[in-house]
Amino acid sequence: EDQVTQSPEALRLQEGESSSLNCSYTVSGLRGLFWYRQDPGKGPEFLFTLYSAGEEKEKERLKATLTKKESFLHITAPKPEDSATYLCAVRGAGSYQLTFGKGTKLSVIP
Amino acid sequence: DSGVTQTPKHLITATGQRVTLRCSPRSGDLSVYWYQQSLDQGLQFLIHYYNGEERAKGNILERFSAQQFPDLHSELNLSSLELGDSALYFCASSDPGGGNEQFFGPGTRLTVL
Numbered sequence: 001e002d003q004v005t006q007s008p009e010a011l012r013l014q015e016g017e018s019s020s021l022n023c024s025y026t027v028s029g030l031r032g033l034f035w036y037r038q039d040p041g042k043g044p045e046f047l048f049t050l051y052s053a054g055e056e057k058e059k060e061r062l063k064a065t066l067t068k069k070e071s072f073l074h075i076t077a078p079k080p081e082d083s084a085t086y087l088c089a090v091r092g093a094g095s096y097q098l099t100f101g102k103g104t105k106l107s108v109i110p
Numbered sequence: 111d112s113g114v115t116q117t118p119k120h121l122i123t124a125t126g127q128r129v130t131l132r133c134s135p136r137s138g139d140l141s142v143y144w145y146q147q148s149l150d151q152g153l154q155f156l157i158h159y160y161n162g163e164e165r166a167k168g169n170i171l172e173r174f175s176a177q178q179f180p181d182l183h184s185e186l187n188l189s190s191l192e193l194g195d196s197a198l199y200f201c202a203s204s205d206p207g208g209g210n211e212q213f214f215g216p217g218t219r220l221t222v223l
Contacts, residue, residue: 032210043112043200043214087153091210097143097166098212100153
């Protein structure tokens with residue numbers, strides 16, 4: 001059974017204070033690791049897909065990295081508008097559905 | 111805007127009732143997925159349809175059913191509703207020839223009183 005654990009559950013940062021969110025996973029035959037951003041009461045918004053260890057993707061102040069057991073979402077010099085819940089999900093071999101972690105709620109204080 | 115639409119946005123009903131949630135995928139996407147999000151469980155996969163056929167089931171209750179129509183829109187039917195069914199219900203769609211990315215709709219918030 002695929003499993004995803006995200007830490008920390010919540011993170012408060014001062015504006016400009018860089019940090020990282022962690023996503024640990026176990027999956028049978030990784031077919032993709034996904035990061036989403038979710039604002040309260042909204043649908044998850046796709047950010048990145050990573051496929052293999054060593055892969056990195058960047059978008060504005062966000063950078064996602066992948067190892068064989070973990071993924072990190074690095075946030076550089078965050079702004080208040082980066083406040084949201086960040087979700088990590090995996091897709092395993094033989095299936096198309098995603099298994100999600102419970103998310104990290106990020107609050108960036110001005 | 112992901113291009114996935116869901117209606118209604120909010121639904122308030124009573125225990126024992128039946129409701130239908132509707133989803134239209136992005137143009138060209140053949141797959142539709144349904145997920146349930148509650149405060150304590152996070153996002154949980156319910157069911158996957160591809161071009162009208164059921165492909166996979168997750169932790170979907172027997173009281174719940176879904177279908178995908180020839181025009182590719184999908185409906186999730188929830189019956190004999192219980193208080194615990196109150197949650198956000200999302201559908202997502204994906205491109206059959208592209209990557210694995212799933213694009214989510216805005217969700218339907220179901221409240222069972």
